[in-house]
Amino acid sequence: MPADVALTIDSGREETELREYLGEDFELDRLWHYQEQLDAEVEAVGDEERFYLTSTGYLYNLTAFAMTGTKLPYLHELVRRVAPGARLLDYGCGIGSDGLLLLEAGYRVEFADFDNPSVEYLRWRLRRRGFDAPVHDLAKGVPGGFDAAYAFDVIEHVPDAFAFLREMEQRAQLVVVNLLEPEPGDQDLHHELPIRELLAHAARHRVRHYAVLHGRSHLVLYESAKARLPARVLNRARIRAR
Numbered sequence: 001m002p003a004d005v006a007l008t009i010d011s012g013r014e015e016t017e018l019r020e021y022l023g024e025d026f027e028l029d030r031l032w033h034y035q036e037q038l039d040a041e042v043e044a045v046g047d048e049e050r051f052y053l054t055s056t057g058y059l060y061n062l063t064a065f066a067m068t069g070t071k072l073p074y075l076h077e078l079v080r081r082v083a084p085g086a087r088l089l090d091y092g093c094g095i096g097s098d099g100l101l102l103l104e105a106g107y108r109v110e111f112a113d114f115d116n117p118s119v120e121y122l123r124w125r126l127r128r129r130g131f132d133a134p135v136h137d138l139a140k141g142v143p144g145g146f147d148a149a150y151a152f153d154v155i156e157h158v159p160d161a162f163a164f165l166r167e168m169e170q171r172a173q174l175v176v177v178n179l180l181e182p183e184p185g186d187q188d189l190h191h192e193l194p195i196r197e198l199l200a201h202a203a204r205h206r207v208r209h210y211a212v213l214h215g216r217s218h219l220v221l222y223e224s225a226k227a228r229l230p231a232r233v234l235n236r237a238r239i240r241a242r
Helices: 011-025 028-032 034-045 048-054 057-068 072-079 097-104 117-129 161-171 195-203 231-241
Strands: 087-091 108-113 135-137 146-151 172-180 206-213 217-223
Touching: 011 057, 011 117, 028 034, 028 057, 034 048, 034 057, 057 097, 057 117, 072 097, 072 146, 072 172, 072 206, 072 217, 087 097, 087 161, 097 108, 097 117, 108 117, 117 135, 146 161, 161 172, 161 195, 172 195, 195 206, 195 217
Parallel strands: 087 108, 087 146, 108 135, 146 172
Antiparallel strands: 172 217, 206 217
């Protein structure tokens, strides 16, 4: 097991970067009331798919959420099992706060999401911090060959959670994901997850870690079926693919 890697959220930097990026358009009140302003934007847009492709309110929402440090326990479990230098995929990256932390810790991180304002902001943040990391458009395809793929507080936003997991499994040896139980006041964008069935899906693979965090977040790390194949089988499959 790799040695523990220090990861620390710098809330001040999260806010400062958003201020610099938006310039005169930055509104502190939207950061303080990140959920209310997001719900208002969702209602105004009226279409979930179009919202994800056009939302600027998500910049505030994702920044505020990153500032809370809620996802740090997930990241700590990931880095306990994958050493710095490993190739990681931030699947459904949004503004990329998780991947930026891992880049600074010495991991080779690539990002994947649909082309939208959050990804534009991520590209700006990468340049600002001096990183040249690939950002893949999900609409155009994402490569494979990763040591691990992770998605934190993402899967509840997709229409087909099982297809989402299969996409991650095809691209990485280790899948790291959290599954949120619903609660009153959840975002309108959250789809209720079939958590028992999703955990059963993970259990058909080799589960490396499972825990319930924050009272309702099921964190699971499991190996993809590809990871369990003998090296000679993988090599033969690569040769045939070529």
